[in-house]
Amino acid sequence: MDRKTYKRYAAARAKKSPSIVNCPRAFLVGGAICAFAQLLRDLYGLLGWEAKTVGMMTSATLIFLAVLLTGLGVFDKIAAFAGAGTLVPITGFANAVASPAIDARTEGFVLGVGAKIFTVAGPVILYGIGTGVLYGIVYATLRAAGIGG
Amino acid sequence: MGENKRLRIAVPGKRVRVIASGSVAGREERRGPLGDTFDFHDAGDDRFGMPTWERAESEMQRLAMQAALKGAILDDGDLDYLLAGDLMNQCVGSNYGLLSFGVPYIGLYGACSTMAEGMLLGALLCGSTARRCGVATSSHNCTAERQFRFPVEYGGQRPPTAQWTATAAGAVILSSVPEDVDRLHGSFEISVSETLAGEAIDAGITDMGNMGAAMAPAAADTLERYFHESGREPASFDLIVTGDLGAEGSGILCDLLAVHGFDVAPRHTDCGLLLYDRERQDKHAGGSGCGCSAVVMASHVLRNMAEGVYRDVLFVGTGALMSPLTVQQGRSIPGIGHLVHLEAQRRPKGEIQ
Numbered sequence: 001m002d003r004k005t006y007k008r009y010a011a012a013r014a015k016k017s018p019s020i021v022n023c024p025r026a027f028l029v030g031g032a033i034c035a036f037a038q039l040l041r042d043l044y045g046l047l048g049w050e051a052k053t054v055g056m057m058t059s060a061t062l063i064f065l066a067v068l069l070t071g072l073g074v075f076d077k078i079a080a081f082a083g084a085g086t087l088v089p090i091t092g093f094a095n096a097v098a099s100p101a102i103d104a105r106t107e108g109f110v111l112g113v114g115a116k117i118f119t120v121a122g123p124v125i126l127y128g129i130g131t132g133v134l135y136g137i138v139y140a141t142l143r144a145a146g147i148g149g
Numbered sequence: 150m151g152e153n154k155r156l157r158i159a160v161p162g163k164r165v166r167v168i169a170s171g172s173v174a175g176r177e178e179r180r181g182p183l184g185d186t187f188d189f190h191d192a193g194d195d196r197f198g199m200p201t202w203e204r205a206e207s208e209m210q211r212l213a214m215q216a217a218l219k220g221a222i223l224d225d226g227d228l229d230y231l232l233a234g235d236l237m238n239q240c241v242g243s244n245y246g247l248l249s250f251g252v253p254y255i256g257l258y259g260a261c262s263t264m265a266e267g268m269l270l271g272a273l274l275c276g277s278t279a280r281r282c283g284v285a286t287s288s289h290n291c292t293a294e295r296q297f298r299f300p301v302e303y304g305g306q307r308p309p310t311a312q313w314t315a316t317a318a319g320a321v322i323l324s325s326v327p328e329d330v331d332r333l334h335g336s337f338e339i340s341v342s343e344t345l346a347g348e349a350i351d352a353g354i355t356d357m358g359n360m361g362a363a364m365a366p367a368a369a370d371t372l373e374r375y376f377h378e379s380g381r382e383p384a385s386f387d388l389i390v391t392g393d394l395g396a397e398g399s400g401i402l403c404d405l406l407a408v409h410g411f412d413v414a415p416r417h418t419d420c421g422l423l424l425y426d427r428e429r430q431d432k433h434a435g436g437s438g439c440g441c442s443a444v445v446m447a448s449h450v451l452r453n454m455a456e457g458v459y460r461d462v463l464f465v466g467t468g469a470l471m472s473p474l475t476v477q478q479g480r481s482i483p484g485i486g487h488l489v490h491l492e493a494q495r496r497p498k499g500e501i502q
Contacts, residue, residue: 001405003353003481010354010362014397015309022306070302079304080431086304099300106201120303 022083029078029085037062037089059090066094071102096120158378159269159344161276163325167339167491168281168332169223170447171216173209175290175316178436178444181425186448188216195291195316202301203241206289209318209440210235210246213447214285217320221332225250228322229279232271234263235287235439236314237296242287252283261288261364261393262347264319264443265466265487272341272489275325287318288438297357297473310359312395312437315424319443321451335455336496343379343490347371349470351483357476361398361434364467364484368394369405371465371486376411383413387459390450391486392442392466393421395434420445442466454493462491 001009037058044054066086069075075095079086086092100119104112118125172187179190189212191197191205197212199205210233218224231250234257235242243256259266267284274282291301293314299305323341330338350370354363368391376383383389383406394402399422403414420442421435446464453459466489471482 001408003351006366007353010352010359010401013400014359014362017306017308070304073302076302076304080306083306092304095302095304099302099304102302103295103300106203120299 025081026083026085026088029082030088031085033062033086033089033091062090063094066091067098070095070098075099093121093124096124156378157345157374159273159346161272161325161341161344163276164327165272165275165323165325165341166329166333167321167341167451168324168329169217169221169322170451171213171218171220171320172444172447173213173216173287173318174444177290177313177430178315178317178424180430183424183445183449186452187444188213188448195289202289202291202295203237204245206235206237206242206287206292206318207246209289209316210242210285210287210320211249213287213318213320213443214247214250214283217283217285217322217447220334221322221324221329223281223322223332225252228252228281228283230255230271230274230282231285232257232267232274232282233285234258234267236260236293242289242292243285246287247285250283257286259466259485259487260468260470261437261439261442262466262468262485262487263439264392264446265464265489266468268321268323268341268464268489269344269346269487271321271323272344275323280326281322281324281329283320283322285318285320286439286443288314288316288440290314290316290438293438307433308358309433310356310361310395310397311433312360312393312421312435313425313432314438315436315441315444317424317438317440317444319440319445319447321447330496333455333496335452335457337455337457337460337493338496339451339454339491339493341489342492343488345371345375345378345488345490347465347486347488349483349485351481353481355476355479355481357471357473357482359397360437360469360482361395362401363469363471363482364486365394365398365401366405367484368398368402368465368467368486369409371488372402372406372413372463373409373411375463375488375490383411383416386416386461386463388418388450388462389413389416390445390462390464391417391419392445392464393435393437394419394467395421395437396427397434398467423449454491457493457495460493462493464489464491
């Protein structure tokens with residue numbers, strides 16, 4: 001069997017990830033996280049904070065909880081069940097930053113945590129900021145040309 | 150695979166016995182079907198009393214070698230060589246783990262095939278000038294996750310073809326000293342009768358989540374060469390055990406060999422399939438890692454051989470010879486399979502203590 005045939009054969013027999021099970025799980029867990037966040041938002045709203053502060057505190061609470069669960073060694077178990085359900089909300093990003101930091105702790109705070117904290121989230125940060133800058137330039141140019149608001 | 154007429158099966162120059170073994174496992178492995186057969190386990194957090202995962206793995210390898218030495222009532226001064234390896238960069242698990250033994254040390258890297266590689270070399274060394282060799286390998290799920298995949302606590306889903314790096318270590322002691330037969334406990338003595346080193350084969354697989362498919366062609370190649378050269382049939386063995394192809398690679402191996410007229414399926418099993426209850430423990434395609442085949446060999450396989458349950462066993466250690474860097478650079482994953490032929494013979498009644 002030549003390499004091409006073998007690759008095709010191996011890919012064909014490999015069991016695919018069961019989307020039919022994973023998608024509803026992601027939907028339920030992801031939805032539950034968002035519903036919980038909405039509840040927090042409403043509660044914080046009752047404290048009489050400004051809308052901006054309420055939004056920020058809601059995100060901060062979710063980040064805190066995700067990092068706490070990561071530290072307790074529970075988050076990865078929930079994520080193995082939920083998949084995109086925990087990955088897509090801000091909880092996934094928090095876990096992606098906290099988990100390398102925990103791992104790298106044994107190599108010290110500078111070359112360990114400092115250097116490795118963004119090994120997973122780094123691409124999101126780099127290209128997220130990069131896209132933001134690009135969008136800003138386009139927006140500013142269009143405005144200067146008198147197009148759009 | 151060209152038409153190579155050169156004979157490759159190597160027979161040790163003297164009788165080389167497997168006189169003792171030691172096995173160490175983590176919590177998940179302890180919960181598996183072979184859980185009761187290990188010499189040591191860490192019921193807690195898999196740290197084996199150490200502050201880092203890396204040191205925990207070294208400690209596991211030390212414990213495994215110590216258990217093997219104890220089983221044979223030997224101390225480190227009785228060994229001529231230590232052959233050992235693991236998955237960590239620069240093989241630090243073995244380098245540090247065996248530091249305290251004060252025995253000439255040969256570090257090996259064959260990925261998950263390292264146990265077979267070590268037994269193969271140890272048998273040939275004992276077959277020439279060495280009296281006794283210790284062979285040990287280890288892997289730790291947390292050191293491997295960090296190095297090859299994602300941080301330990303990172304939350305993600307794994308594909309069904311992915312294997313789980315075992316937290317385990319195994320050690321065996323090989324001896325060409327005839328009197329060492331008195332050190333055996335079982336009613337059968339186990340010898341390494343033949344070895345066949347594998348060829349690295351790149352079958353073109355680029356998916357790190359399907360190592361079984363990357364390694365199976367190499368295991369099939371080694372077994373096929375062995376059957377051709379020895380003239381023996383798969384059915385004439387009690388057990389053909391690979392380590393670790395997992396469910397996916399095992400299926401491919403049986404398929405590939407069947408195409409060439411060798412039906413290994415009735416005799417075949419895989420260390421990665423034996424170590425865990427895949428369904429209950431959510432281990433996808435099964436176990437992997439240098440420690441997986443080592444611990445299964447050092448407990449389940451050798452124990453059953455010492456009791457005569459299996460008498461004629463082919464052990465093919467299989468490894469994926471890549472690094473995360475080469476995979477990211479788009480190179481495909483070469484596999485390798487080293488074969489060790491083990492035979493158990495009943496000891497004369499008077500000899501058994």
